[in-house]
Amino acid sequence: MREFFWERYSLGELNHKEWEALCDGCGQCCLKRWVKNDEVTVFSVACELLDIDTARCLDYANRLKKVPSCHDLTPETVPEYAAWLPQTCAYRRLHKGKSLPSWHPLLTGDRSRMRKKGIKVSTYAVPSGSVSRRQKARYVIARFPLSQLQTTKPKARRSARARNNA
Numbered sequence: 200m201r202e203f204f205w206e207r208y209s210l211g212e213l214n215h216k217e218w219e220a221l222c223d224g225c226g227q228c229c230l231k232r233w234v235k236n237d238e239v240t241v242f243s244v245a246c247e248l249l250d251i252d253t254a255r256c257l258d259y260a261n262r263l264k265k266v267p268s269c270h271d272l273t274p275e276t277v278p279e280y281a282a283w284l285p286q287t288c289a290y291r292r293l294h295k296g297k298s299l300p301s302w303h304p305l306l307t308g309d310r311s312r313m314r315k316k317g318i319k320v321s322t323y324a325v326p327s328g329s330v331s332r333r334q335k336a337r338y339v340i341a342r343f344p345l346s347q348l349q350t351t352k353p354k355a356r357r358s359a360r361a362r363n364n365a
């Protein structure tokens with residue numbers, strides 16, 4: 200990886216390793232989302248393929264086939280999906296011209312600060328099978344207007360996952 204690549208190159212100029220390294224492995228893009236009445240609701244309920252403890256996708260290679268609402272995040276699709284990603288996500292931040300958060304593993308060298316801050320979903324997400332439709336309201340963690348999305352994806356319930364996070 201090139202030194203300070205996140206400051207020196209655009210997303211489209213990154214090589215595969217650099218692109219992958221931007222993902223902090225938080226798993227937030229693998230939380231269920233729901234779009235209704237021009238409003239996006241985010242739940243603390245994990246996608247069925249998310250291993251909550253590790254915040255890794257259990258079948259990254261086949262995720263798009265198995266979970267049609269999952270998105271493929273690439274330099275080309277970041278503008279389309281940026282609003283689906285959490286504000287802490289490096290792809291969203293760099294796309295918007297912001298810097299990496301101070302706790303990002305690329306800056307700190309490990310995930311300890313990130314863990315302390317509770318960025319990883321492992322500390323609060325629940326498995327999708329454990330929550331019934333009626334109970335879901337108890338697990339709402341964010342709501343925002345659909346208009347906040349640059350490109351709407353009304354059927355999508357969760358946003359992009361960049362890789363099988365470490």
Ligand code: SF4
Binds near residue numbers: 228360
């Ligand atoms: S792509 Fe997903 S897991 Fe990776 S940093 Fe962004 S929100 Fe977190």
